[in-house]
Amino acid sequence: MSKAINNNTENISFWYDPDKRSVMYQIGAACLFVFVAWYLVSNTMTNLEKQSIATGFGFLNTEAAFEIGESIIEYSAADRYMRALWVGFLNTLLVSFIGIILTVILGTFLGIARLSKNWLINKCAAVYIELFQDIPILLQLFFWYAFFYETLPSPRDAVNPFSGLFLCNRGLIFGIPQSHPVYKYMAIALIFAVIIIFFMKKWAKKRQDLTGKTFPVFYTSITLIIGLPFVCWLIGGAPTEMSIPVLKGFNFKGGMSISPEFAALLLGLVLYTAAFVAEVVRAGIQSVNRGQTEAAKAVGLKSGQVLNLIILPQALRVIIPPLTSQMLNLTKNSSLAVAIGYPDFVSVAGTAINQTGQAIEGVMLIMVVYLIFSLSTSVFMNWYNKKMAIVER
Amino acid sequence: METNIEIVKPPITNVGVIGWIRENLFSSPLNTVLTIIIASILWFSVIPFLQWALIDSYWLPDSNCKETNGACWSIITSNYKVILFGFYPQNILWRPITAIIMLVSLLIISRNRNWWNAYLGYSWLAGLIIMGVLLKGGILGLEAVDIEKWGGIILTLLLSVFGLTAAYPLGILLALGRQSEMPVIKTFCVFYIELIRGVPLISLLFMSSVVFPLFLPEGMSINAILRAQVAIIMFTAAYIAEVVRGGLQGMNKGQFEAADSLGLNYTQTMRLIILPQALKIVIPPSVSILISAFKDTSLVVIIGLYDLLKTTQSTLSDPKWMGFSAEAYIFIALIYFICCFFMSNYSRKLEKELDTGL
Numbered sequence: 001m002s003k004a005i006n007n008n009t010e011n012i013s014f015w016y017d018p019d020k021r022s023v024m025y026q027i028g029a030a031c032l033f034v035f036v037a038w039y040l041v042s043n044t045m046t047n048l049e050k051q052s053i054a055t056g057f058g059f060l061n062t063e064a065a066f067e068i069g070e071s072i073i074e075y076s077a078a079d080r081y082m083r084a085l086w087v088g089f090l091n092t093l094l095v096s097f098i099g100i101i102l103t104v105i106l107g108t109f110l111g112i113a114r115l116s117k118n119w120l121i122n123k124c125a126a127v128y129i130e131l132f133q134d135i136p137i138l139l140q141l142f143f144w145y146a147f148f149y150e151t152l153p154s155p156r157d158a159v160n161p162f163s164g165l166f167l168c169n170r171g172l173i174f175g176i177p178q179s180h181p182v183y184k185y186m187a188i189a190l191i192f193a194v195i196i197i198f199f200m201k202k203w204a205k206k207r208q209d210l211t212g213k214t215f216p217v218f219y220t221s222i223t224l225i226i227g228l229p230f231v232c233w234l235i236g237g238a239p240t241e242m243s244i245p246v247l248k249g250f251n252f253k254g255g256m257s258i259s260p261e262f263a264a265l266l267l268g269l270v271l272y273t274a275a276f277v278a279e280v281v282r283a284g285i286q287s288v289n290r291g292q293t294e295a296a297k298a299v300g301l302k303s304g305q306v307l308n309l310i311i312l313p314q315a316l317r318v319i320i321p322p323l324t325s326q327m328l329n330l331t332k333n334s335s336l337a338v339a340i341g342y343p344d345f346v347s348v349a350g351t352a353i354n355q356t357g358q359a360i361e362g363v364m365l366i367m368v369v370y371l372i373f374s375l376s377t378s379v380f381m382n383w384y385n386k387k388m389a390i391v392e393r
Numbered sequence: 394m395e396t397n398i399e400i401v402k403p404p405i406t407n408v409g410v411i412g413w414i415r416e417n418l419f420s421s422p423l424n425t426v427l428t429i430i431i432a433s434i435l436w437f438s439v440i441p442f443l444q445w446a447l448i449d450s451y452w453l454p455d456s457n458c459k460e461t462n463g464a465c466w467s468i469i470t471s472n473y474k475v476i477l478f479g480f481y482p483q484n485i486l487w488r489p490i491t492a493i494i495m496l497v498s499l500l501i502i503s504r505n506r507n508w509w510n511a512y513l514g515y516s517w518l519a520g521l522i523i524m525g526v527l528l529k530g531g532i533l534g535l536e537a538v539d540i541e542k543w544g545g546i547i548l549t550l551l552l553s554v555f556g557l558t559a560a561y562p563l564g565i566l567l568a569l570g571r572q573s574e575m576p577v578i579k580t581f582c583v584f585y586i587e588l589i590r591g592v593p594l595i596s597l598l599f600m601s602s603v604v605f606p607l608f609l610p611e612g613m614s615i616n617a618i619l620r621a622q623v624a625i626i627m628f629t630a631a632y633i634a635e636v637v638r639g640g641l642q643g644m645n646k647g648q649f650e651a652a653d654s655l656g657l658n659y660t661q662t663m664r665l666i667i668l669p670q671a672l673k674i675v676i677p678p679s680v681s682i683l684i685s686a687f688k689d690t691s692l693v694v695i696i697g698l699y700d701l702l703k704t705t706q707s708t709l710s711d712p713k714w715m716g717f718s719a720e721a722y723i724f725i726a727l728i729y730f731i732c733c734f735f736m737s738n739y740s741r742k743l744e745k746e747l748d749t750g751l
Contacts, residue, residue, distance in 0.1 A: 134733035146718030
């Protein structure tokens with residue numbers, strides 16, 4: 001359109017032509033950006049040379065030479081930085097994964113409690129939400145960490161409520177089944193059960209659409225999920241041997257332990273994020289019109305069906321987008337682990353920065369890892385929104 | 394006929410206190426059970442807590458806390474100056490206290506939307522300058538205090554209030570850039586916003602403390618507080634940009650067209666027509682950002698700045714007060730809670746006031 005105007009009024013000056021102006025602005029911005037980048041890079045290069053700090057990611061292949069407190073894969077100080085960072089990455093994933101599951105459960109309960117007609121439950125949930133939202137997460141982490149360290153006894157006087165479980169300032173230590181090949185097959189059986197359920201659900205829906213007959217999907221699923229691994233366990237000879245922790249010297253041997261750092265981080269993240277998730281859940285449930293419930297009851301659905309078929313699909317559409325952003329927040333906040341000494345990715349990368357001096361590469365790695373998390377979340381969100389848009393009429 | 398009508402009062406169990414209790418606590422068997430469970434949990438947790446916090450507790454400065462099972466609030470009464478003001482010279486504490494009172498009274502005045510006018514803007518400007526002079530000193534016969542000595546609540550307030558004030562214009566520019574039709578500028582803005590929003594604040598703080606010094610030419614250095622401030626501004630600006638973008642997208646297309654037909658140029662359209670309306674829509678979410686910025690300033694502990702949380706920890710590392718973390722953390726949690734609670738209440742109130750039902 002602006003071209004047409006140009007042809008008609010030839011006396012328009014160069015500077016007042018919007019098209020040319022916008023090109024000028026953009027060239028200007030790009031030049032400014034290149035200049036600033038060049039200036040910073042050249043400064044950095046001089047500084048690095050002066051301080052004789054190496055550049056590049058070559059350090060990843062050198063020996064890390066520091067221990068990591070806890071790790072779900074095998075690791076020793078003789079391993080390379082690559083391996084150390086991988087340990088940190090897995091720790092971040094672990095705490096975020098467990099944290100997200102617990103947060104969703106607690107947050108859903110709180111959100112429903114906030115809508116309860118019972119005055120006491122309603123007010124308790126309201127106080128909880130307000131209280132935990134308004135205190136910085138880092139302060140909460142410090143509080144729980146200090147709580148575990150100061151109030152719990154030393155391993156010698158560990159609290160032992162029942163056999164095989166100890167609570168002390170080294171964490172929570174409990175007995176687990178002695179490793180046995182049958183457990184691996186039980187895990188496979190569980191995955192198998194989930195796959196069967198997935199296809200069974202599809203089949204049941206198709207059959208219902210065609211014939212109107214319903215199939216007890218829920219009870220069959222529960223039977224499969226518990227039954228298949230159980231049968232597997234029986235076939236494998238039903239091993240019951242347990243690995244019980246015993247106090248040896250200053251610490252426990254055997255069993256499994258949850259460190260106070262991990263427990264404090266998990267507790268802090270879950271309690272904090274659940275307060276936000278509760279608000280999301282409440283808003284989602286409130287967004288479904290009352291008439292929907294009444295209409296569903298009028299066509300004769302049972303209350304379980306009303307929830308499953310009418311309320312949840314509509315509420316979830318409102319809940320899922322802010323919920324994923326809360327999950328992402330939890331993952332990002334797990335980086336505060338560095339403050340209480342849990343070896344997550346940021347903490348390990350921080351140690352690497354201190355040892356090698358290669359700050360730029362270290363911070364870059366941290367940013368890339370979290371960008372991967374947030375990009376994959378937004379890919380999921382786009383997919384979900386598309387899927388929901390098809391359902392919408 | 395009419396005389397036969399008898400006025401039947403509702404049964405006593407349906408009105409008044411009993412009615413309320415029946416309705417709200419014991420309306421069904423499930424509710425009764427839940428009420429009893431919750432009430433007993435509260436009874437067995439709140440009563441011992443009150444006993445610990447109020448009855449068995451020691452309040453006087455320098456009392457011997459090892460003797461009691463209760464809370465030791467003397468950690469607060471003995472160290473409140475350090476916790477609240479860090480290493481600020483203790484003989485001139487009236488200066489930060491006056492500055493904080495000024496800030497709080499400005500905030501209280503600004504609560505009332507009827508008073509939002511140019512004069513309030515000027516008084517904010519004047520207030521911020523006076524506060525800066527009071528804290529920094531060096532002129533008017535006031536003793537100069539190095540910024541490095543600012544600590545505790547002063548640092549927390551500095552980082553959050555100044556951070557948000559500086560981040561807001563930057564955020565608006567980024568939001569306008571993101572809506573722009575110029576591909577190069579749009580790309581820069583989208584890239585910046587998504588990059589910052591994708592990474593945790595702590596990575597930016599790391600960057601400010603270890604990478605930023607490398608960017609500067611030789612011989613030049615910027616102090617750690619200022620570097621952290623820059624990181625917080627950069628971080629907050631990206632979030633503000635997204636909020637403001639929401640407001641811009643909420644604008645009716647007719648507004649742009651009307652401005653065009655009046656012959657206003659881009660700057661005039663934005664300044665006179667679009668931004669005043671768009672920014673009004675986004676006031677409540679902006680307050681939420683202020684709340685999270687206020688809470689997020691506590692992260693500067695990790696790079697070793699003495700904000701409220703760090704001064705508390707330094708008190709706790711004194712052998713005399715070791716082991717009383719619960720009391721100290723509860724105290725500063727209370728400070729954070731009160732500030733955030735008033736802000737979030739305010740944001741809810743605004744949301745109701747500004748909601749015109751459209």
